[in-house]
Amino acid sequence: QVQLVESGGGLVQAGDSLRLSCAVSGRALRRYAMGWFRQAPGAEREFVSAISWSGGSTHYADSVKGRFTISRDNAKNTVYLQMNSLKPEDTADYYCAADGEPWGGPAARKTEYDYWGQGTQVTVSS
Numbered sequence: 001q002v003q004l005v006e007s008g009g010g011l012v013q014a015g016d017s018l019r020l021s022c023a024v025s026g027r028a029l030r031r032y033a034m035g036w037f038r039q040a041p042g043a044e045r046e047f048v049s050a051i052s053w054s055g056g057s058t059h060y061a062d063s064v065k066g067r068f069t070i071s072r073d074n075a076k077n078t079v080y081l082q083m084n085s086l087k088p089e090d091t092a093d094y095y096c097a098a099d100g101e102p103w104g105g106p107a108a109r110k111t112e113y114d115y116w117g118q119g120t121q122v123t124v125s126s
Contacts, residue, residue, distance in 0.1 A: 001026050002024070002025070002026040002027050002098060002115045003024070003025045003026050003115075003117075004022055004023070004024055004096045004097070004098060004115055004116065004117035005022070005023045005025075005117055005118070006020060006021065006022050006094060006095065006096050006117045006118065006119060006120040007020070007021050007022075007023070007120055008020040008021050008120060009094060009120030009121045009122045010121075010122065010123070011123045011125065012086055012122075012123070012124055012125070013124070013125050013126075014086060014087055014088055014124055014125065014126050015085060015086065016086050016124070017082070017083060017084045017085075017086065018083045018086065018122060019080055019081070019082050019083070020036070020080065020081040020083065020094055020096075020120060020122075021078055021079070021080055022034070022036075022078060022079040022080070022081075022096030022117060023076075023077065023078050024077045024078065024079070024098060025077065027098075028074075028077070029072065029074050029077045029078070029079070029098075030053070030074040031053050031102035031103060032053055032098050032099045032101075032102055032104065033050060033051065033052050033053050033098075033099040033104035033105060033106055033107060033112075034050065034051055034070075034072060034079045034096065034097065034098055034099070035047070035048075035049065035050035035051075035096070035097045035098075035099075035106070035107065035108075035112075035113055036048040036049045036050070036070060036079075036081045036094060036095070036096060036097070037094070037095045037097060037110065038090075038092035038093065038094045038095065038122075039092055039093050039095070039119075040091060040092040040093075043092075045095065045110060046061065047061050047108040047109075047110070048060070048061055048064055048068065048081070048094070049061065049064065049068055049070040049081060049106075050070065050105075050106035050107055050108060051070045051071070051072055051079065051106050052104065052105045052106050053099075053102060053103050053104055053105075055071070055072050055074075057105055057106050058070055058106055059105075059106035059107075059108060061108075063089075064083075064090075067083065067084050067085045067086075068081060068082065068083050068084070069081070069082040069084075070082075079096060081094070083122070086122075086124045087124060088124045088125065088126045089124075090122060090124050091122060091123050091124050092121075092122060093119040093120070093121050093122075094119060094120050094121075094122055095116055095117055095118075095119045096116070096117040097110075097113035097115065097116050097117070098113060098114065098115040098116075099112060099113055099114065100113070100114030100115065
């Protein structure tokens with residue numbers, strides 16, 4: 001059974017940085033694209049970033065481009081989201097997701113992902 005566990009969230013001030021981690025178990029990470037999404041209170045879950053199965057291609061939402069960086073360490077079966085210059089509008093629950101099919105690209109649509117973690121909360125104060 002595939003499981004995704006996020007960690008690294010917390011309460012920070014505007015301008016600070018956080019690094020989120022997503023540990024994957026139950027499958028080898030190396031063949032699958034991965035994504036990060038977030039959901040603020042009262043809002044729909046939205047795309048943040050994704051990385052292809054090879055790591056050679058990444059995709060970012062315009063709202064985080066230039067501030068967030070997605071990466072993967074297949075040896076550790078872990079995906080990361082480095083978040084710099086955080087803003088209050090980045091406050092949300094952040095979710096890691098795994099593509100259900102191998103060899104995929106960095107998809108932005110939620111429907112491309114079959115496995116989801118439970119989320120980690122990020123709160124940015126002004």
